[in-house]
Amino acid sequence: MNFKMLYKSSSLKKPIMKYYNRKIGLFVLPFTIISLISLNCSAQISAIPLNTEPKAFAISYVKPTEFDNPQLIKGLEIIDSDNRRFIQLKGGSNYGLAEDYFVQPTGKYNVSVYYMADSLEKSEVKVMINRRLAGSVVFGSNKFAGSSSHKTFARINIEKWSRIDLEFNKKGSGKCRIEKVIFTPTGAFDGKLKSLSEPKSLKLYQTSDERLFGRAMLSDFVNSRIDSLMAKRVNLLSTLKTPTEWQENQNKTRSQLEKFFGKFPERTPLHPHITGKIIHDKYTVERLYFQSQPGYYVTANLYIPTNRKGPLPAVLLTSGHSSPGKAYSRYQTASIGLALKGYIVLAIDPMGQGERFEYLDPKSKEITIQGPVDEHYYLGRPSFLVNWTLSGLRVWDCIRAVDYLVSRREVDTSKIAAVGNSGGGQMALLITAVDTRIKVCAAGHPGGQMEKNYLPGQNLIDRQIFSLIAPRPVRVIVGEKSGEAAFHRKKIEDIQLFNEGLGFDKNRAQIVIVDGVHDLKYPKREKVYEWLNHWFDKEVEGATEPAIQTEEPEALWATKSGLTLTSLGGETGQTLNAKRLKEIYKPASNIIELKERIAKRIGLSLNEKKAQLKTHSSGTYYYGDLSVEKLTYHSEEGVEIPSLLITPKNVKAESPVYIYASDRGKPTQFEDMDVPFQLAKRGYIVLAIDVRGIGETSPTPSLPLTVKYSDCTPFQWFHDRLAIESPGFGRTMLAMRTYDVMRGIDFVKSQKEFEGKRVVVYGKGLGGLWALLASIYDSRVNGVVTDGTLASYKLLITNKYYKVPSAYFWVPGAVCDFDIPDLARLTLKQQIWINPISGLGENLSSFNAVSIIGSNKNIHIVTSGKTSDALNDLKLFN
Missing domain, CATH: 2.60.120.260 (Galactose-binding domain-like)
Structure with a gap:
């Protein structure tokens, strides 16, 4: 090897x-x-x-x-x-x-x-x-x-x-x-x-x-650390010599599944209900639903071959990102094709698809978030905060679907396969890895960004989880024109290593390239039939497919309305997250313990030796009575922070130095209304910084101006992926950017002309969290300003809708240890909260802000609407 x-x-x-x-x-x-x-x-x-x-x-x-x-x-x-x-x-x-x-x-x-x-x-x-x-x-x-x-x-x-x-x-x-x-x-x-x-x-x-x-810069920083973890894994695998050692490696990975997906729910009664049948000459389709969690309904179709001696092998078919879900014509065709070859097929609707759209207007019952990908993103983000993932939710639905299959007397429980395409292909791989009752897997174009999001990262965790498939047979089927072959081949090569290590033929895992693009058209279905027939001793059935007539989607509905929430009510992913929040939110009452738990949760290490604070000046410009020095400082190896040091001609006596950090970055041109210039014109010295991945160090030229917060755009995804991968090496993006702010304090304190001056950290938007955290873990901070910052993570979990940047979400399990008001409680310095926002991105009223954030002598909440007006309250720091 x-x-x-x-x-x-x-x-x-x-x-x-x-x-x-x-x-x-x-x-x-x-x-x-x-x-x-x-x-x-x-x-x-x-x-x-x-x-x-x-x-x-x-x-x-x-x-x-x-x-x-x-x-x-x-x-x-x-x-x-x-x-x-x-x-x-x-x-x-x-x-x-x-x-x-x-x-x-x-x-x-x-x-x-x-x-x-x-x-x-x-x-x-x-x-x-x-x-x-x-x-x-x-x-x-x-x-x-x-x-x-x-x-x-x-x-x-x-x-x-x-x-x-x-x-x-x-x-x-x-x-x-x-x-x-x-x-x-x-x-x-x-x-x-x-x-x-x-x-x-x-x-x-x-x-x-x-x-x-x-x-x-940020991409290199994150990717180099993921590369290092990849290399360590490769080196570890190279030391495994016997099948026992390879199996022990799998056992260790299996013991970490809840670390990857989040804690799975308890098994509860399925309460299956068959609502109707469609009878054909060679197969029957049952319309049914079951509860994967209490009140959480999974709609499905069960295809049962007729005139076949049972028990029969079974297939769990996981749909890709099609709005009709199980009723999409190609997934129907695959289900019927398998039934005609003597397989019982359970095709389920994933959440956000088919009959399980979850974001509905309560009055009109119309879908408010269009498209399954959008629903998956929209639910997947807040799930992270409660230490849960969309992949975990979907895997659990699949586990319960297998529970239903094995409960049917027609099924040969020793012969169950998983088949899927696209996002469903990813789920076919995941359920095969997690549930050993699945004996064979055929996955077309496995992917789906939210389906491969795990609490500690993405691609590396994918490899670890998929290693659990070995030595069971798995085939990945890819259309040549999709351009995905090289990407998927790496997954198969990894599984092949485990096949060989466990003493089996490596080709029990294989990739097959066929004509076509990203779909489950024939001849891809042919390769599914061929693979399952081979391993279940059914070659006599052949791999060809007769002409198949599909049903209208409505004919396959297990509910009267075609929507579980309309016909059955029950839970949604969002309400399940809200219930999970109540179970897990248990912040420590002891302040020292709370600080330790928060630091551990976000990955903020306070004991590491700081790198030398290298600085470089790129010149000074003058703007009226202000001088603006362009400079950089090194936060840590490989991370340089572009900054502007703005100094007024007449500095207020005894005034503090402001460190300004915004999720939109520092100013890029002279604009009177930009907060740093407004502060400087009031007589304050300001260090405006671009923390890593923001402003000039953004990995994309500019973030999308999002209208639909459910959108999946490559621009936003580039940022999200880096934030999702970071916990894999023990640090969240929230912690790294807080560290950049703290290094900004190091810079200010290193300047002789600022000797003895107090430091106030001004955080704009998401920067308010960096400011709060910096004040908790750096005693040199004398005051905090948050401007347009989210008041509570709970607002993103307990409410159905949100409209805040996705960067708020990528702190896996945050509410296990803290909420944003807990940061305010820990910040013993003077705080000014300017226009705190709700989960919908709207300014909170003073009453609502106080009820959420809390009230004490250190917290001053301003809800004036205009930042320029609110800056008058900065006299509290003078």
């Missing part, structure tokens, strides 16, 4: 190398966002070869250039649409302007503008270089609205530090959607040079290489 090759195939390559491996110089707008791995949103997005031009969601690294993140000066917004990102005109705007500066070498470039023609009217976007027209896109020139197109302006002279403008001029109703702009070098500059000087900017990272460093 070549363990070094296994590690190379399993580890995630360093982002910075992938950036530099690109052979073409690309210059892209913020919508050609980078992504780390195949996204598998409902596993519909395929990998894109590195040497092709990146699309909106390119699965590759693109060397960033100055139009990565342009300033939207006027009339524009960023939107995500049709799996792409665009700049477009805001509603009501007829003119828009985006600008930035060219940081590539002086030369000739082809300038290609990619756009969507959303109107037949002749709106126009001009590309201006140093205010001279390089070319324009006229939208009405397309044949039809909604088409994608591009236009290239050839061999344009562009000097380094040139100003690049996009001017949007609207005629009619069009939005003027621009997807990306690519600059490709074509030769030497042959015009007259103006010797342009570097423009004043509050961005520290100006050149492509600097931006590349900032963009890759």
